[in-house]
Amino acid sequence: MAITVYPVTGLPLIEPGDDLPALITERFEIDDGDVLCLASSVYSKAHGHLRDLREIVPSPRAVAIAGRTGEDPRFIQVVLDQSEELLLEYPFVLSVLSHGHIGVRAGVDQSNVAGDQVIVLPPDPMGAAEELRGAIEAKTGRRIGVIVTDTCGRAFRRGQTGHAIGWAGLTAIRDFRGDSDLFGHELKITEEAVVDECAGFANLVMGESNAGVPAVVIRGLPPWRGHDDLYWHEGEDLIRAALCAHSPVEPLR
Numbered sequence: 001m002a003i004t005v006y007p008v009t010g011l012p013l014i015e016p017g018d019d020l021p022a023l024i025t026e027r028f029e030i031d032d033g034d035v036l037c038l039a040s041s042v043y044s045k046a047h048g049h050l051r052d053l054r055e056i057v058p059s060p061r062a063v064a065i066a067g068r069t070g071e072d073p074r075f076i077q078v079v080l081d082q083s084e085e086l087l088l089e090y091p092f093v094l095s096v097l098s099h100g101h102i103g104v105r106a107g108v109d110q111s112n113v114a115g116d117q118v119i120v121l122p123p124d125p126m127g128a129a130e131e132l133r134g135a136i137e138a139k140t141g142r143r144i145g146v147i148v149t150d151t152c153g154r155a156f157r158r159g160q161t162g163h164a165i166g167w168a169g170l171t172a173i174r175d176f177r178g179d180s181d182l183f184g185h186e187l188k189i190t191e192e193a194v195v196d197e198c199a200g201f202a203n204l205v206m207g208e209s210n211a212g213v214p215a216v217v218i219r220g221l222p223p224w225r226g227h228d229d230l231y232w233h234e235g236e237d238l239i240r241a242a243l244c245a246h247s248p249v250e251p252l253r
Contacts, residue, residue: 001222007205008215016048021135024215030136035145035218037202040165041109042214043128043148044119051078051108053116065089075108075118082106082120086249087240094243099125100231101165102240107150121150125166133168145169149199151208155239162203164195164230172196174224194224 008028014020020043024036044050058066058073062080066073068090076093080086083095083106095106107121122128125148133146148166153159164172176190202216232240 001220003218003220005201005205006217006219007213008217009213011212011215013212014042014045014214016045016050018046020046021132021139025136025139028215028217030140030142030144030217031219032142033144033219033221034142035147035170035198035221036132036136037147037149037162037198037206037216037218038132039206039214040107040121040125040128040148040150041112041119043122043132045113047122047128049120049122050113050117051081051120053078053118065093069093075105075110078118078120079106079108080252082108083252086252087243088247089249097121098123099165101125101150103150103152107152107165121165122148126168127166129166129168143169147195147198147202149202149206151203162196162199162201162206164193164199167195167228170195170221171224171226172228172230173226175226191226192224193230194221194226195230 006028008024010027011023053072053074056074056077058077062077063073066076069092079093079095082097084098085096086093087096087102088094093105094102096102097106109119113119129146129148133144136144146168147164149162150165151160152163154161172193172195174192174194176187176192179187181187198218202218205216206213
C-alpha cells in the first residue's frame with residue numbers, strides 16, 4: 001500500500017463569496033478515490049462565517065471569563081455565542097458545539113484574517129463536506145471523499161494536530177471488531193479514527209502560521225469497513241464526565 005499526499009498550491013487568499021470547488025479543481029487534477037482535506041477556516045472565510053469584534057457587545061459573563069483568562073471580552077462573547085455548552089471556563093474555555101465537536105474556545109480563530117475579524121467554525125461541518133464533495137464531483141466526474149479539518153489539542157498530550165469536524169464520501173471509523181489478529185485472537189474494541197488520521201497528516205502538509213496551503217489531497221487510501229459514530233454518546237465520555245463532576249459550569253442558556 002502506498003499513500004501519497006499532495007498540497008493544492010497556488011490558491012489565493014480566500015475571500016467571502018469565493019468558489020472553493022472551482023479554485024481547487026483549477027489547480028489540481030482530482031482522481032477517483034481521492035480524499036480532499038480542507039481547512040475549516042478557509043471554508044468559513046469563503047462562506048462568510050466571520051464576526052467583527054468591533055460590533056460585539058460582551059455580556060457580563062463574557063467579561064467575567066475574560067477577566068480570568070486575560071482575553072478580549074468581545075472574543076469570549078463570540079466563543080459563548082458559538083457554544084452549546086461549556087465544559088471549562090478557566091484556564092481556557094472548552095466548548096461543546098451544536099454539531100458535536102468539542103474544542104478550545106469553540107474553534108473561534110483570529111489568525112490569518114484581517115483587522116478585528118474572527119473566524120468561526122462552519123455551523124454544519126458535515127453539510128459543508130457534502131456540499132464540497134457534490135460540487136467537485138459535478139465539476140470533475142470523479143468520486144471523492146472530503147474532510148473538513150480543524151486544528152485541536154488532545155487530552156493528556158502537548159501540541160495540536162488536525163482533527164476532522166466534517167466528512168463526506170467516506171466513513172469516519174474503520175471498525176476492526178470481529179477481525180482476528182496475527183495470532184487468531186478476536187479484536188473486540190479496536191476502532192480506528194481514519195478521518196482524524198487523514199486530518200492530522202493533512203495538517204502536517206498544510207502547516208500553520210503563514211504556510212498558505214489550506215487544501216490537501218490524499219491519494220491511495222484503501223477501502224475500509226466502518227461507521228460514522230465518531231463522537232462519544234452521552235454517558236460514554238469519561239473525560240467529559242470527570243470535567244463536569246470536578247468543575248461544574250453554569251449552563252449557558
